[in-house]
Amino acid sequence: SGLLLALQDVLPDASWSTTSQVVGALRAVKDEAEIAALAAAAAAADRVAGALLAGEIPLVGRSEADVSGEIGARLVAEGHATVNFSIVASGPNAASPHHEAGSRRIGRAEVVVCDFGGTFHLGHDAGYCSDITRTVVTGEPGEELRELYEVLERAQSIAVAAAAPGVACEEVDGAGRRVIDAAGYGEHFVHRIGHGIGIEEHEDPYMVAGNTALIVPGNAFSVEPGIYLPGRFGARIEDIVVATSDGARALNRADHALHVVEA
Structure with missing residues:
Protein backbone atom coordinates (compact mmCIF):
# COMPACT_ATOMS: atom_id res chain seq x y z
CA SER A 1 0.00 0.00 0.00
CA GLY A 2 2.95 2.32 0.65
CA LEU A 3 4.20 1.84 -2.92
CA LEU A 4 0.76 2.60 -4.32
CA LEU A 5 0.49 5.81 -2.30
CA ALA A 6 3.93 6.86 -3.50
CA LEU A 7 3.00 6.20 -7.12
CA GLN A 8 -0.23 8.15 -6.72
CA ASP A 9 1.79 11.09 -5.43
CA VAL A 10 4.14 10.91 -8.43
CA LEU A 11 1.32 10.35 -10.95
CA PRO A 12 -1.61 12.39 -9.61
CA ASP A 13 -3.49 12.39 -12.93
CA ALA A 14 -3.30 8.63 -13.50
CA SER A 15 -6.28 6.35 -12.98
CA TRP A 16 -5.82 3.17 -10.97
CA SER A 17 -7.56 -0.19 -11.02
CA THR A 18 -7.16 -3.33 -8.97
CA THR A 19 -5.50 -6.19 -10.83
CA SER A 20 -8.60 -8.31 -10.27
CA GLN A 21 -10.56 -6.00 -12.59
CA VAL A 22 -8.00 -6.46 -15.35
CA VAL A 23 -7.06 -10.10 -14.84
CA GLY A 24 -10.65 -11.17 -14.22
CA ALA A 25 -11.75 -9.84 -17.59
CA LEU A 26 -8.85 -11.57 -19.33
CA ARG A 27 -9.50 -14.87 -17.57
CA ALA A 28 -13.19 -14.77 -18.48
CA VAL A 29 -12.37 -15.40 -22.15
CA LYS A 30 -10.76 -18.79 -22.71
CA ASP A 31 -8.55 -19.64 -25.67
CA GLU A 32 -8.60 -22.98 -27.51
CA ALA A 33 -6.07 -24.59 -25.18
CA GLU A 34 -8.04 -23.55 -22.11
CA ILE A 35 -11.28 -24.85 -23.60
CA ALA A 36 -9.55 -28.16 -24.35
CA ALA A 37 -8.43 -28.34 -20.72
CA LEU A 38 -11.95 -27.62 -19.47
CA ALA A 39 -13.33 -30.26 -21.84
CA ALA A 40 -10.87 -32.84 -20.50
CA ALA A 41 -11.85 -31.97 -16.93
CA ALA A 42 -15.54 -32.24 -17.84
CA ALA A 43 -15.02 -35.62 -19.52
CA ALA A 44 -13.29 -36.96 -16.41
CA ALA A 45 -16.15 -35.72 -14.21
CA ASP A 46 -18.63 -37.23 -16.67
CA ARG A 47 -17.07 -40.64 -16.13
CA VAL A 48 -17.70 -40.36 -12.40
CA ALA A 49 -21.24 -39.12 -13.02
CA GLY A 50 -21.76 -42.03 -15.39
CA ALA A 51 -20.79 -44.47 -12.66
CA LEU A 52 -23.28 -42.79 -10.32
CA LEU A 53 -26.10 -42.98 -12.86
CA ALA A 54 -25.31 -46.61 -13.65
CA GLY A 55 -25.64 -47.60 -10.00
CA GLU A 56 -21.96 -48.43 -9.65
CA ILE A 57 -21.65 -46.23 -6.56
CA PRO A 58 -23.73 -47.82 -3.77
CA LEU A 59 -26.00 -45.36 -2.00
CA VAL A 60 -28.66 -46.99 0.19
CA GLY A 61 -27.48 -47.56 3.75
CA ARG A 62 -24.32 -45.49 3.37
CA SER A 63 -23.72 -42.08 4.92
CA GLU A 64 -23.60 -39.03 2.69
CA ALA A 65 -20.02 -38.45 3.81
CA ASP A 66 -19.01 -41.96 2.80
CA VAL A 67 -20.52 -41.56 -0.67
CA SER A 68 -18.92 -38.12 -0.97
CA GLY A 69 -15.55 -39.67 -0.19
CA GLU A 70 -15.99 -42.32 -2.87
CA ILE A 71 -16.96 -39.73 -5.46
CA GLY A 72 -13.86 -37.74 -4.57
CA ALA A 73 -11.67 -40.83 -4.86
CA ARG A 74 -13.15 -41.57 -8.27
CA LEU A 75 -12.42 -38.01 -9.42
CA VAL A 76 -8.78 -38.51 -8.49
CA ALA A 77 -8.74 -41.91 -10.20
CA GLU A 78 -10.04 -40.21 -13.34
CA GLY A 79 -7.11 -37.79 -13.35
CA HIS A 80 -8.06 -34.90 -11.09
CA ALA A 81 -5.17 -33.55 -9.04
CA THR A 82 -7.47 -32.26 -6.31
CA VAL A 83 -11.11 -32.56 -5.25
CA ASN A 84 -12.58 -29.11 -4.71
CA PHE A 85 -15.99 -30.22 -3.41
CA SER A 86 -18.23 -33.27 -3.32
CA ILE A 87 -21.79 -32.50 -2.22
CA VAL A 88 -24.05 -35.46 -1.50
CA ALA A 89 -27.48 -34.37 -0.26
CA SER A 90 -30.15 -37.00 0.37
CA GLY A 91 -33.83 -36.90 1.29
CA PRO A 92 -34.74 -33.59 2.96
CA ASN A 93 -31.09 -32.51 2.76
CA ALA A 94 -31.49 -32.36 -1.02
CA ALA A 95 -33.58 -29.23 -0.47
CA SER A 96 -30.43 -27.40 0.70
CA PRO A 97 -28.42 -26.22 -2.36
CA HIS A 98 -25.10 -26.02 -0.52
CA HIS A 99 -25.52 -28.91 1.88
CA GLU A 100 -22.35 -30.42 3.34
CA ALA A 101 -22.32 -34.21 3.29
CA GLY A 102 -22.71 -35.57 6.79
CA SER A 103 -23.60 -38.63 8.81
CA ARG A 104 -27.14 -39.05 7.49
CA ARG A 105 -27.63 -42.48 5.94
CA ILE A 106 -29.30 -42.63 2.56
CA GLY A 107 -32.59 -44.50 2.55
CA ARG A 108 -34.73 -46.11 -0.10
CA ALA A 109 -37.08 -44.05 -2.28
CA GLU A 110 -35.06 -40.89 -1.64
CA VAL A 111 -33.77 -38.18 -3.93
CA VAL A 112 -29.98 -37.78 -3.87
CA VAL A 113 -28.31 -34.69 -5.35
CA CYS A 114 -24.61 -35.08 -6.14
CA ASP A 115 -22.60 -31.97 -7.07
CA PHE A 116 -18.86 -32.46 -7.42
CA GLY A 117 -15.73 -31.19 -9.12
CA GLY A 118 -12.01 -30.77 -8.87
CA THR A 119 -8.92 -29.45 -10.61
CA PHE A 120 -7.64 -31.36 -13.62
CA HIS A 121 -4.28 -30.89 -15.35
CA LEU A 122 -4.00 -31.45 -19.10
CA GLY A 123 -0.29 -31.65 -19.75
CA HIS A 124 1.50 -28.79 -18.05
CA ASP A 125 -1.36 -26.32 -17.77
CA ALA A 126 -2.24 -24.47 -14.57
CA GLY A 127 -5.10 -26.85 -13.84
CA TYR A 128 -8.69 -26.29 -14.89
CA CYS A 129 -11.82 -27.09 -12.93
CA SER A 130 -14.72 -29.44 -13.39
CA ASP A 131 -18.18 -29.00 -11.87
CA ILE A 132 -21.19 -31.20 -12.50
CA THR A 133 -24.47 -31.98 -10.74
CA ARG A 134 -26.70 -34.97 -11.30
CA THR A 135 -29.76 -36.08 -9.35
CA VAL A 136 -30.76 -39.71 -8.79
CA VAL A 137 -33.49 -41.46 -6.82
CA THR A 138 -33.19 -44.70 -4.84
CA GLY A 139 -36.54 -46.10 -5.89
CA GLU A 140 -39.33 -45.39 -8.33
CA PRO A 141 -40.07 -41.64 -8.33
CA GLY A 142 -43.57 -40.41 -7.59
CA GLU A 143 -45.57 -38.27 -9.99
CA GLU A 144 -44.67 -35.03 -8.20
CA LEU A 145 -40.95 -35.68 -8.54
CA ARG A 146 -41.32 -36.70 -12.19
CA GLU A 147 -43.19 -33.50 -13.02
CA LEU A 148 -40.76 -31.31 -11.08
CA TYR A 149 -37.80 -32.93 -12.79
CA GLU A 150 -39.31 -32.46 -16.25
CA VAL A 151 -39.61 -28.74 -15.47
CA LEU A 152 -35.97 -28.70 -14.37
CA GLU A 153 -34.76 -30.46 -17.53
CA ARG A 154 -36.68 -28.00 -19.69
CA ALA A 155 -35.35 -24.99 -17.76
CA GLN A 156 -31.77 -26.19 -18.06
CA SER A 157 -32.08 -26.88 -21.78
CA ILE A 158 -33.66 -23.51 -22.51
CA ALA A 159 -31.06 -21.66 -20.43
CA VAL A 160 -28.20 -23.39 -22.27
CA ALA A 161 -29.78 -22.54 -25.63
CA ALA A 162 -30.03 -18.89 -24.55
CA ALA A 163 -26.32 -18.64 -23.73
CA ALA A 164 -25.16 -17.25 -27.07
CA PRO A 165 -22.64 -14.48 -27.75
CA GLY A 166 -24.25 -11.06 -27.56
CA VAL A 167 -26.80 -12.15 -24.96
CA ALA A 168 -26.65 -10.54 -21.51
CA CYS A 169 -25.52 -12.87 -18.75
CA GLU A 170 -28.67 -12.08 -16.80
CA GLU A 171 -30.80 -13.36 -19.68
CA VAL A 172 -29.40 -16.88 -19.26
CA ASP A 173 -30.64 -16.78 -15.67
CA GLY A 174 -33.92 -15.27 -16.80
CA ALA A 175 -34.51 -17.85 -19.53
CA GLY A 176 -34.32 -20.77 -17.12
CA ARG A 177 -36.08 -18.93 -14.31
CA ARG A 178 -39.11 -18.12 -16.46
CA VAL A 179 -39.68 -21.82 -17.11
CA ILE A 180 -39.55 -22.60 -13.40
CA ASP A 181 -41.74 -19.60 -12.55
CA ALA A 182 -44.37 -20.64 -15.09
CA ALA A 183 -44.56 -24.10 -13.54
CA GLY A 184 -45.25 -22.62 -10.11
CA TYR A 185 -41.85 -23.34 -8.55
CA GLY A 186 -40.38 -19.85 -8.79
CA GLU A 187 -40.01 -19.34 -5.05
CA HIS A 188 -38.14 -22.64 -4.83
CA PHE A 189 -35.33 -21.64 -7.21
CA VAL A 190 -33.18 -19.76 -4.73
CA HIS A 191 -29.80 -19.17 -6.39
CA ARG A 192 -28.30 -17.79 -9.60
CA ILE A 193 -28.31 -20.13 -12.56
CA GLY A 194 -24.57 -20.15 -13.15
CA HIS A 195 -21.01 -19.01 -12.59
CA GLY A 196 -17.88 -18.78 -14.66
CA ILE A 197 -15.25 -21.49 -14.37
CA GLY A 198 -11.59 -21.86 -15.26
CA ILE A 199 -8.56 -22.15 -13.01
CA GLU A 200 -11.02 -21.47 -10.18
CA GLU A 201 -14.40 -23.14 -9.77
CA HIS A 202 -16.12 -19.76 -9.39
CA GLU A 203 -15.02 -16.79 -11.49
CA ASP A 204 -16.42 -14.36 -14.07
CA PRO A 205 -18.83 -14.29 -15.81
CA ASP A 239 -23.37 -28.70 -16.97
CA ILE A 240 -20.37 -26.59 -17.93
CA VAL A 241 -21.02 -24.63 -21.11
CA VAL A 242 -18.71 -22.75 -23.48
CA ALA A 243 -19.97 -19.91 -25.65
CA THR A 244 -18.86 -20.22 -29.27
CA SER A 245 -19.55 -18.19 -32.40
CA ASP A 246 -22.18 -20.83 -33.25
CA GLY A 247 -23.90 -20.69 -29.86
CA ALA A 248 -23.52 -22.56 -26.59
CA ARG A 249 -21.71 -25.89 -26.39
CA ALA A 250 -22.13 -28.09 -23.33
CA LEU A 251 -18.89 -29.77 -22.26
CA ASN A 252 -20.61 -32.29 -20.00
CA ARG A 253 -22.24 -35.24 -21.74
CA ALA A 254 -23.49 -37.34 -18.81
CA ASP A 255 -27.18 -38.18 -19.13
CA HIS A 256 -29.64 -35.66 -17.69
CA ALA A 257 -32.47 -38.13 -17.11
CA LEU A 258 -33.62 -38.93 -13.58
CA HIS A 259 -32.01 -42.32 -13.00
CA VAL A 260 -33.45 -44.82 -10.56
CA VAL A 261 -30.55 -46.24 -8.55
CA GLU A 262 -31.65 -49.05 -6.24
CA ALA A 263 -28.21 -49.93 -4.93
Missing part, protein backbone atom coordinates in the same frame (compact mmCIF):
# COMPACT_ATOMS: atom_id res chain seq x y z
CA TYR A 206 -21.75 -14.88 -13.45
CA MET A 207 -25.16 -15.79 -14.89
CA VAL A 208 -27.29 -13.81 -12.48
CA ALA A 209 -30.00 -11.15 -12.52
CA GLY A 210 -28.44 -7.70 -12.78
CA ASN A 211 -25.36 -8.77 -14.72
CA THR A 212 -25.83 -6.95 -18.02
CA ALA A 213 -22.40 -7.91 -19.38
CA LEU A 214 -22.69 -9.57 -22.78
CA ILE A 215 -21.55 -13.13 -23.37
CA VAL A 216 -18.61 -13.42 -25.77
CA PRO A 217 -17.05 -16.44 -27.49
CA GLY A 218 -14.71 -18.17 -25.07
CA ASN A 219 -16.77 -17.56 -21.94
CA ALA A 220 -17.11 -20.77 -19.92
CA PHE A 221 -19.71 -21.13 -17.19
CA SER A 222 -22.11 -23.45 -15.43
CA VAL A 223 -25.83 -23.67 -16.10
CA GLU A 224 -27.43 -25.20 -13.01
CA PRO A 225 -31.09 -24.56 -12.24
CA GLY A 226 -32.47 -26.19 -9.12
CA ILE A 227 -35.82 -26.61 -7.42
CA TYR A 228 -35.87 -27.10 -3.65
CA LEU A 229 -38.89 -28.01 -1.53
CA PRO A 230 -37.87 -27.33 2.11
CA GLY A 231 -38.08 -30.31 4.42
CA ARG A 232 -38.88 -32.66 1.56
CA PHE A 233 -36.45 -32.91 -1.36
CA GLY A 234 -34.77 -30.97 -4.14
CA ALA A 235 -33.18 -31.52 -7.53
CA ARG A 236 -30.55 -29.82 -9.68
CA ILE A 237 -28.94 -30.36 -13.10
CA GLU A 238 -25.60 -28.75 -13.91
Whole structure:
Protein backbone atom coordinates (compact mmCIF):
# COMPACT_ATOMS: atom_id res chain seq x y z
CA SER A 1 0.00 0.00 0.00
CA GLY A 2 2.95 2.32 0.65
CA LEU A 3 4.20 1.84 -2.92
CA LEU A 4 0.76 2.60 -4.32
CA LEU A 5 0.49 5.81 -2.30
CA ALA A 6 3.93 6.86 -3.50
CA LEU A 7 3.00 6.20 -7.12
CA GLN A 8 -0.23 8.15 -6.72
CA ASP A 9 1.79 11.09 -5.43
CA VAL A 10 4.14 10.91 -8.43
CA LEU A 11 1.32 10.35 -10.95
CA PRO A 12 -1.61 12.39 -9.61
CA ASP A 13 -3.49 12.39 -12.93
CA ALA A 14 -3.30 8.63 -13.50
CA SER A 15 -6.28 6.35 -12.98
CA TRP A 16 -5.82 3.17 -10.97
CA SER A 17 -7.56 -0.19 -11.02
CA THR A 18 -7.16 -3.33 -8.97
CA THR A 19 -5.50 -6.19 -10.83
CA SER A 20 -8.60 -8.31 -10.27
CA GLN A 21 -10.56 -6.00 -12.59
CA VAL A 22 -8.00 -6.46 -15.35
CA VAL A 23 -7.06 -10.10 -14.84
CA GLY A 24 -10.65 -11.17 -14.22
CA ALA A 25 -11.75 -9.84 -17.59
CA LEU A 26 -8.85 -11.57 -19.33
CA ARG A 27 -9.50 -14.87 -17.57
CA ALA A 28 -13.19 -14.77 -18.48
CA VAL A 29 -12.37 -15.40 -22.15
CA LYS A 30 -10.76 -18.79 -22.71
CA ASP A 31 -8.55 -19.64 -25.67
CA GLU A 32 -8.60 -22.98 -27.51
CA ALA A 33 -6.07 -24.59 -25.18
CA GLU A 34 -8.04 -23.55 -22.11
CA ILE A 35 -11.28 -24.85 -23.60
CA ALA A 36 -9.55 -28.16 -24.35
CA ALA A 37 -8.43 -28.34 -20.72
CA LEU A 38 -11.95 -27.62 -19.47
CA ALA A 39 -13.33 -30.26 -21.84
CA ALA A 40 -10.87 -32.84 -20.50
CA ALA A 41 -11.85 -31.97 -16.93
CA ALA A 42 -15.54 -32.24 -17.84
CA ALA A 43 -15.02 -35.62 -19.52
CA ALA A 44 -13.29 -36.96 -16.41
CA ALA A 45 -16.15 -35.72 -14.21
CA ASP A 46 -18.63 -37.23 -16.67
CA ARG A 47 -17.07 -40.64 -16.13
CA VAL A 48 -17.70 -40.36 -12.40
CA ALA A 49 -21.24 -39.12 -13.02
CA GLY A 50 -21.76 -42.03 -15.39
CA ALA A 51 -20.79 -44.47 -12.66
CA LEU A 52 -23.28 -42.79 -10.32
CA LEU A 53 -26.10 -42.98 -12.86
CA ALA A 54 -25.31 -46.61 -13.65
CA GLY A 55 -25.64 -47.60 -10.00
CA GLU A 56 -21.96 -48.43 -9.65
CA ILE A 57 -21.65 -46.23 -6.56
CA PRO A 58 -23.73 -47.82 -3.77
CA LEU A 59 -26.00 -45.36 -2.00
CA VAL A 60 -28.66 -46.99 0.19
CA GLY A 61 -27.48 -47.56 3.75
CA ARG A 62 -24.32 -45.49 3.37
CA SER A 63 -23.72 -42.08 4.92
CA GLU A 64 -23.60 -39.03 2.69
CA ALA A 65 -20.02 -38.45 3.81
CA ASP A 66 -19.01 -41.96 2.80
CA VAL A 67 -20.52 -41.56 -0.67
CA SER A 68 -18.92 -38.12 -0.97
CA GLY A 69 -15.55 -39.67 -0.19
CA GLU A 70 -15.99 -42.32 -2.87
CA ILE A 71 -16.96 -39.73 -5.46
CA GLY A 72 -13.86 -37.74 -4.57
CA ALA A 73 -11.67 -40.83 -4.86
CA ARG A 74 -13.15 -41.57 -8.27
CA LEU A 75 -12.42 -38.01 -9.42
CA VAL A 76 -8.78 -38.51 -8.49
CA ALA A 77 -8.74 -41.91 -10.20
CA GLU A 78 -10.04 -40.21 -13.34
CA GLY A 79 -7.11 -37.79 -13.35
CA HIS A 80 -8.06 -34.90 -11.09
CA ALA A 81 -5.17 -33.55 -9.04
CA THR A 82 -7.47 -32.26 -6.31
CA VAL A 83 -11.11 -32.56 -5.25
CA ASN A 84 -12.58 -29.11 -4.71
CA PHE A 85 -15.99 -30.22 -3.41
CA SER A 86 -18.23 -33.27 -3.32
CA ILE A 87 -21.79 -32.50 -2.22
CA VAL A 88 -24.05 -35.46 -1.50
CA ALA A 89 -27.48 -34.37 -0.26
CA SER A 90 -30.15 -37.00 0.37
CA GLY A 91 -33.83 -36.90 1.29
CA PRO A 92 -34.74 -33.59 2.96
CA ASN A 93 -31.09 -32.51 2.76
CA ALA A 94 -31.49 -32.36 -1.02
CA ALA A 95 -33.58 -29.23 -0.47
CA SER A 96 -30.43 -27.40 0.70
CA PRO A 97 -28.42 -26.22 -2.36
CA HIS A 98 -25.10 -26.02 -0.52
CA HIS A 99 -25.52 -28.91 1.88
CA GLU A 100 -22.35 -30.42 3.34
CA ALA A 101 -22.32 -34.21 3.29
CA GLY A 102 -22.71 -35.57 6.79
CA SER A 103 -23.60 -38.63 8.81
CA ARG A 104 -27.14 -39.05 7.49
CA ARG A 105 -27.63 -42.48 5.94
CA ILE A 106 -29.30 -42.63 2.56
CA GLY A 107 -32.59 -44.50 2.55
CA ARG A 108 -34.73 -46.11 -0.10
CA ALA A 109 -37.08 -44.05 -2.28
CA GLU A 110 -35.06 -40.89 -1.64
CA VAL A 111 -33.77 -38.18 -3.93
CA VAL A 112 -29.98 -37.78 -3.87
CA VAL A 113 -28.31 -34.69 -5.35
CA CYS A 114 -24.61 -35.08 -6.14
CA ASP A 115 -22.60 -31.97 -7.07
CA PHE A 116 -18.86 -32.46 -7.42
CA GLY A 117 -15.73 -31.19 -9.12
CA GLY A 118 -12.01 -30.77 -8.87
CA THR A 119 -8.92 -29.45 -10.61
CA PHE A 120 -7.64 -31.36 -13.62
CA HIS A 121 -4.28 -30.89 -15.35
CA LEU A 122 -4.00 -31.45 -19.10
CA GLY A 123 -0.29 -31.65 -19.75
CA HIS A 124 1.50 -28.79 -18.05
CA ASP A 125 -1.36 -26.32 -17.77
CA ALA A 126 -2.24 -24.47 -14.57
CA GLY A 127 -5.10 -26.85 -13.84
CA TYR A 128 -8.69 -26.29 -14.89
CA CYS A 129 -11.82 -27.09 -12.93
CA SER A 130 -14.72 -29.44 -13.39
CA ASP A 131 -18.18 -29.00 -11.87
CA ILE A 132 -21.19 -31.20 -12.50
CA THR A 133 -24.47 -31.98 -10.74
CA ARG A 134 -26.70 -34.97 -11.30
CA THR A 135 -29.76 -36.08 -9.35
CA VAL A 136 -30.76 -39.71 -8.79
CA VAL A 137 -33.49 -41.46 -6.82
CA THR A 138 -33.19 -44.70 -4.84
CA GLY A 139 -36.54 -46.10 -5.89
CA GLU A 140 -39.33 -45.39 -8.33
CA PRO A 141 -40.07 -41.64 -8.33
CA GLY A 142 -43.57 -40.41 -7.59
CA GLU A 143 -45.57 -38.27 -9.99
CA GLU A 144 -44.67 -35.03 -8.20
CA LEU A 145 -40.95 -35.68 -8.54
CA ARG A 146 -41.32 -36.70 -12.19
CA GLU A 147 -43.19 -33.50 -13.02
CA LEU A 148 -40.76 -31.31 -11.08
CA TYR A 149 -37.80 -32.93 -12.79
CA GLU A 150 -39.31 -32.46 -16.25
CA VAL A 151 -39.61 -28.74 -15.47
CA LEU A 152 -35.97 -28.70 -14.37
CA GLU A 153 -34.76 -30.46 -17.53
CA ARG A 154 -36.68 -28.00 -19.69
CA ALA A 155 -35.35 -24.99 -17.76
CA GLN A 156 -31.77 -26.19 -18.06
CA SER A 157 -32.08 -26.88 -21.78
CA ILE A 158 -33.66 -23.51 -22.51
CA ALA A 159 -31.06 -21.66 -20.43
CA VAL A 160 -28.20 -23.39 -22.27
CA ALA A 161 -29.78 -22.54 -25.63
CA ALA A 162 -30.03 -18.89 -24.55
CA ALA A 163 -26.32 -18.64 -23.73
CA ALA A 164 -25.16 -17.25 -27.07
CA PRO A 165 -22.64 -14.48 -27.75
CA GLY A 166 -24.25 -11.06 -27.56
CA VAL A 167 -26.80 -12.15 -24.96
CA ALA A 168 -26.65 -10.54 -21.51
CA CYS A 169 -25.52 -12.87 -18.75
CA GLU A 170 -28.67 -12.08 -16.80
CA GLU A 171 -30.80 -13.36 -19.68
CA VAL A 172 -29.40 -16.88 -19.26
CA ASP A 173 -30.64 -16.78 -15.67
CA GLY A 174 -33.92 -15.27 -16.80
CA ALA A 175 -34.51 -17.85 -19.53
CA GLY A 176 -34.32 -20.77 -17.12
CA ARG A 177 -36.08 -18.93 -14.31
CA ARG A 178 -39.11 -18.12 -16.46
CA VAL A 179 -39.68 -21.82 -17.11
CA ILE A 180 -39.55 -22.60 -13.40
CA ASP A 181 -41.74 -19.60 -12.55
CA ALA A 182 -44.37 -20.64 -15.09
CA ALA A 183 -44.56 -24.10 -13.54
CA GLY A 184 -45.25 -22.62 -10.11
CA TYR A 185 -41.85 -23.34 -8.55
CA GLY A 186 -40.38 -19.85 -8.79
CA GLU A 187 -40.01 -19.34 -5.05
CA HIS A 188 -38.14 -22.64 -4.83
CA PHE A 189 -35.33 -21.64 -7.21
CA VAL A 190 -33.18 -19.76 -4.73
CA HIS A 191 -29.80 -19.17 -6.39
CA ARG A 192 -28.30 -17.79 -9.60
CA ILE A 193 -28.31 -20.13 -12.56
CA GLY A 194 -24.57 -20.15 -13.15
CA HIS A 195 -21.01 -19.01 -12.59
CA GLY A 196 -17.88 -18.78 -14.66
CA ILE A 197 -15.25 -21.49 -14.37
CA GLY A 198 -11.59 -21.86 -15.26
CA ILE A 199 -8.56 -22.15 -13.01
CA GLU A 200 -11.02 -21.47 -10.18
CA GLU A 201 -14.40 -23.14 -9.77
CA HIS A 202 -16.12 -19.76 -9.39
CA GLU A 203 -15.02 -16.79 -11.49
CA ASP A 204 -16.42 -14.36 -14.07
CA PRO A 205 -18.83 -14.29 -15.81
CA TYR A 206 -21.75 -14.88 -13.45
CA MET A 207 -25.16 -15.79 -14.89
CA VAL A 208 -27.29 -13.81 -12.48
CA ALA A 209 -30.00 -11.15 -12.52
CA GLY A 210 -28.44 -7.70 -12.78
CA ASN A 211 -25.36 -8.77 -14.72
CA THR A 212 -25.83 -6.95 -18.02
CA ALA A 213 -22.40 -7.91 -19.38
CA LEU A 214 -22.69 -9.57 -22.78
CA ILE A 215 -21.55 -13.13 -23.37
CA VAL A 216 -18.61 -13.42 -25.77
CA PRO A 217 -17.05 -16.44 -27.49
CA GLY A 218 -14.71 -18.17 -25.07
CA ASN A 219 -16.77 -17.56 -21.94
CA ALA A 220 -17.11 -20.77 -19.92
CA PHE A 221 -19.71 -21.13 -17.19
CA SER A 222 -22.11 -23.45 -15.43
CA VAL A 223 -25.83 -23.67 -16.10
CA GLU A 224 -27.43 -25.20 -13.01
CA PRO A 225 -31.09 -24.56 -12.24
CA GLY A 226 -32.47 -26.19 -9.12
CA ILE A 227 -35.82 -26.61 -7.42
CA TYR A 228 -35.87 -27.10 -3.65
CA LEU A 229 -38.89 -28.01 -1.53
CA PRO A 230 -37.87 -27.33 2.11
CA GLY A 231 -38.08 -30.31 4.42
CA ARG A 232 -38.88 -32.66 1.56
CA PHE A 233 -36.45 -32.91 -1.36
CA GLY A 234 -34.77 -30.97 -4.14
CA ALA A 235 -33.18 -31.52 -7.53
CA ARG A 236 -30.55 -29.82 -9.68
CA ILE A 237 -28.94 -30.36 -13.10
CA GLU A 238 -25.60 -28.75 -13.91
CA ASP A 239 -23.37 -28.70 -16.97
CA ILE A 240 -20.37 -26.59 -17.93
CA VAL A 241 -21.02 -24.63 -21.11
CA VAL A 242 -18.71 -22.75 -23.48
CA ALA A 243 -19.97 -19.91 -25.65
CA THR A 244 -18.86 -20.22 -29.27
CA SER A 245 -19.55 -18.19 -32.40
CA ASP A 246 -22.18 -20.83 -33.25
CA GLY A 247 -23.90 -20.69 -29.86
CA ALA A 248 -23.52 -22.56 -26.59
CA ARG A 249 -21.71 -25.89 -26.39
CA ALA A 250 -22.13 -28.09 -23.33
CA LEU A 251 -18.89 -29.77 -22.26
CA ASN A 252 -20.61 -32.29 -20.00
CA ARG A 253 -22.24 -35.24 -21.74
CA ALA A 254 -23.49 -37.34 -18.81
CA ASP A 255 -27.18 -38.18 -19.13
CA HIS A 256 -29.64 -35.66 -17.69
CA ALA A 257 -32.47 -38.13 -17.11
CA LEU A 258 -33.62 -38.93 -13.58
CA HIS A 259 -32.01 -42.32 -13.00
CA VAL A 260 -33.45 -44.82 -10.56
CA VAL A 261 -30.55 -46.24 -8.55
CA GLU A 262 -31.65 -49.05 -6.24
CA ALA A 263 -28.21 -49.93 -4.93
